[in-house]
Amino acid sequence: MTQHQPVLSGDQIATRPRGRLLLNVPAISVLFLWSIVPLCMTLWFSFRRYNLMEPTRTGFDGWGNYRYLLSDPGLGLAIWNTIFLLASILLITIGLGTLLAILFDQDFFGRGIARVLVLSPFFVMPTVSALLWKNMILHPENGLLAFLMRSVGLKPVDWFAVAPLTSIIVIVSWQWLPFAFLTLLTAVQSLDEERKEAARMDGAGAIAMFRYIIWPHLGRAVAATTMIETIFLLGIFAEIYVTSAGGPGFASTNLSFLIYRYVLMEYDIGGAAVAGLVAVLLANLLAFFLMRSFARNLDA
Amino acid sequence: MATIELRQIRKSFGESEILRGIDLTIRDQELTVFVGPSGCGKSTLLRLIAGLEDSTAGDLLLDGQRINHVNPARRGLALVFQTYALYPHMSVADNMSFNLKLAGVPKEERERKVAEAARILNLEALLQRKPKELSGGQRQRVAIGRAIVRNPKVFLFDEPLSNLDASLRVRMRVELTRLHRQLRATTIYVTHDQVEAMTMADRIVVLQAGSVEQIGTPMELYRQPKNIFVAGFIGSPRMNFLSATLQQNTSSGTMIAFPDGATLHVPLISKSAQAGEKVTLGLRPEHAYLAENSVLAAKVQTVEHLGPESYLHLLSRYGEAMTVRVNGETTTKVDADISVGFDPGSLHLFDKSGLAFESPSMLTTGTGVSN
Numbered sequence: 001m002t003q004h005q006p007v008l009s010g011d012q013i014a015t016r017p018r019g020r021l022l023l024n025v026p027a028i029s030v031l032f033l034w035s036i037v038p039l040c041m042t043l044w045f046s047f048r049r050y051n052l053m054e055p056t057r058t059g060f061d062g063w064g065n066y067r068y069l070l071s072d073p074g075l076g077l078a079i080w081n082t083i084f085l086l087a088s089i090l091l092i093t094i095g096l097g098t099l100l101a102i103l104f105d106q107d108f109f110g111r112g113i114a115r116v117l118v119l120s121p122f123f124v125m126p127t128v129s130a131l132l133w134k135n136m137i138l139h140p141e142n143g144l145l146a147f148l149m150r151s152v153g154l155k156p157v158d159w160f161a162v163a164p165l166t167s168i169i170v171i172v173s174w175q176w177l178p179f180a181f182l183t184l185l186t187a188v189q190s191l192d193e194e195r196k197e198a199a200r201m202d203g204a205g206a207i208a209m210f211r212y213i214i215w216p217h218l219g220r221a222v223a224a225t226t227m228i229e230t231i232f233l234l235g236i237f238a239e240i241y242v243t244s245a246g247g248p249g250f251a252s253t254n255l256s257f258l259i260y261r262y263v264l265m266e267y268d269i270g271g272a273a274v275a276g277l278v279a280v281l282l283a284n285l286l287a288f289f290l291m292r293s294f295a296r297n298l299d300a
Numbered sequence: 301m302a303t304i305e306l307r308q309i310r311k312s313f314g315e316s317e318i319l320r321g322i323d324l325t326i327r328d329q330e331l332t333v334f335v336g337p338s339g340c341g342k343s344t345l346l347r348l349i350a351g352l353e354d355s356t357a358g359d360l361l362l363d364g365q366r367i368n369h370v371n372p373a374r375r376g377l378a379l380v381f382q383t384y385a386l387y388p389h390m391s392v393a394d395n396m397s398f399n400l401k402l403a404g405v406p407k408e409e410r411e412r413k414v415a416e417a418a419r420i421l422n423l424e425a426l427l428q429r430k431p432k433e434l435s436g437g438q439r440q441r442v443a444i445g446r447a448i449v450r451n452p453k454v455f456l457f458d459e460p461l462s463n464l465d466a467s468l469r470v471r472m473r474v475e476l477t478r479l480h481r482q483l484r485a486t487t488i489y490v491t492h493d494q495v496e497a498m499t500m501a502d503r504i505v506v507l508q509a510g511s512v513e514q515i516g517t518p519m520e521l522y523r524q525p526k527n528i529f530v531a532g533f534i535g536s537p538r539m540n541f542l543s544a545t546l547q548q549n550t551s552s553g554t555m556i557a558f559p560d561g562a563t564l565h566v567p568l569i570s571k572s573a574q575a576g577e578k579v580t581l582g583l584r585p586e587h588a589y590l591a592e593n594s595v596l597a598a599k600v601q602t603v604e605h606l607g608p609e610s611y612l613h614l615l616s617r618y619g620e621a622m623t624v625r626v627n628g629e630t631t632t633k634v635d636a637d638i639s640v641g642f643d644p645g646s647l648h649l650f651d652k653s654g655l656a657f658e659s660p661s662m663l664t665t666g667t668g669v670s671n
């Protein structure tokens with residue numbers, strides 16, 4: 001009987017830094033190619049004169065693109081819109097999601113079907129859902145809302161002209177509510193039943209129960225939902241493109257739509273690169289603050 | 301001052317009836333243990349008293365007041381859960397004072413009460429910790445502290461020691477008994493472990509399949525189990541059961557016959573059992589000994605040496621398994637043929653429905669009901 005010694009135990013690998021580094025090389029190089037190379041190219045373009053309409057004007061432009069973009073009145077508005085969209089949608093989806101999650105944690109007749117209905121918007125493609133909302137619900141002539149308003153004697157409103165940003169917030173919230181609902185429902189359901197009963201014995205009513213027991217328990221799920229939604233919502237595009245096209249004026253243009261405007265309306269790759277860098281900067285700033293405020297929750 | 305009275309309490313979950321008409325009085329200042337096998341409805345009964353479940357029928361009285369529909373928080377009872385159910389995001393102190401905080405008690409008074417409970421339970425150094433930074437035994441004490449801080453009329457414990465390791469369990473058992481002496485509060489303690497029941501209880505309620513089998517002090521249940529279930533449940537190792545046939549009722553007892561015709565006179569009587577009826581003879585392992593010559597011949601199957609004592613696991617000549625407690629230094633070997641002796645006064649006898657035969661001189665044996 002021979003005893004087989006493991007060739008290299010976990011401890012040995014850990015105590016040999018060079019070996020560890022070597023093993024990490026493939027992962028690091030993929031990550032590098034994946035993220036750093038495009039970023040460098042963007043940086044490169046941001047200093048170039050590069051407009052598809054003027055192919056002969058090339059070469060370095062110094063800070064030209066930056067000066068041009070920073071003087072663009074659309075930029076400030078786009079940054080504001082990006083943040084406003086993100087904050088509103090986060091607030092709505094997590095607020096409503098929590099409410100629904102607590103509701104669906106109770107047993108009621110037809111819960112299974114109701115749950116499928118709540119989840120279904122998530123399976124509709126963004127373009128399709130934007131079209132649905134634009135043509136069937138918010139349309140000033142044929143929309144459901146217009147019909148309802150007319151039937152109570154009100155004058156229908158052209159939502160995308162009057163409140164374009166709000167309309168987009170409603171559409172995107174509708175799409176993302178299922179996601180928030182699902183993650184929060186899982187969290188609510190993972191709450192120990194005996195803990196709730198202990199709180200009941202301690203005299204906690206519905207509000208105290210939510211404030212002191214349920215909400216603290218949801219911390220992690222809320223953090224995760226916020227992070228994931230932030231990643232996707234910073235780049236909302238299809239919903240704007242399909243409905244308001246960023247207008248009127250720049251009223252519903254966010255950063256990703258601004259970049260699109262530079263590239264495909266003005267063919268200005270250099271300008272678009274600068275706008276892209278602004279977007280990267282904004283994403284990193286947000287990520288920094290999110291990580292800081294949630295770090296405590298995540299390692300709890 | 302707190303007594304609890306249950307009158308014909310019933311509880312069903314859907315079709316299945318879990319509690320089948322419980323009549324019970326929990327006396328003031330006593331530690332009453334509900335004991336029974338897993339799934340017999342102990343927790344359900346406790347939760348019903350706590351107010352976490354509603355009874356399907358029956359009355360629940362606290363100090364004479366019907367409290368069936370009183371909010372659990374207003375009953376003045378405190379429940380210690382099996383999983384402790386601490387609030388993980390709150391410190392030990394906040395866990396313990398959560399109830400007072402919700403009740404709007406001022407901060408100074410809260411701190412005073414928490415400090416007091418922490419002193420009793422030796423938790424002073426841990427007040428600022430979070431539950432996850434505590435050991436199992438410490439969490440257990442915090443859960444008890446949370447109950448003490450409320451100054452309840454009745455303490456309710458649901459298998460509080462079952463998540464602890466064996467040695468800690470023994471220590472906490474002693475500590476809980478001491479705490480009960482100190483606080484003198486009416487206490488209901490649920491466990492499936494008959495050792496916990498025997499060691500801690502002032503009074504034991506044996507439950508099975510949603511019914512009360514017997515109520516009494518630990519020694520009453522040990523000496524005079526009302527039926528075969530209680531006899532088998534109380535005492536460790538379990539009582540030996542041997543089948544026999546009732547041959548004759550006499551004035552001083554009962555003559556029974558073993559399968560091979562050997563007879564034995566048992567000094568116990570029954571009003572209902574008839575000659576020819578199947579009966580079960582009960583003999584506790586600690587009441588049996590090795591004898592020269594007896595009706596109970598057996599072969600040794602295994603010998604368990606525990607140190608201070610040993611257990612012989614036997615196969616009687618009627619083919620039934622038996623256990624006998626013997627001296628720790630016993631030299632008896634496996635496969636030895638032995639004979640089991642006993643004092644007829646220590647025998648138990650049960651009729652075909654499992655009901656115990658009674659002593660004809662119940663009033664003079666001195667094992668009667670104590671208060």
Ligand SMILES: Nc1ncnc2c1ncn2[C@@H]1O[C@H](COP(=O)(O)OP(=O)(O)O)[C@@H](O)[C@H]1O
Pocket residue numbers: 313318336337338339340341342343344345
């Ligand atoms: N909420 C419930 N719904 C349905 N059945 C339950 C519920 N709670 C307990 N039961 C059933 O009641 C029986 C007794 O449970 P329980 O009181 O927890 O037993 P014990 O505490 O004695 O082990 C079990 O068969 C269990 O399945």
Ligand SMILES: [Mg+2]
Pocket residue numbers: 342343344459
């Ligand atoms: Mg139980």
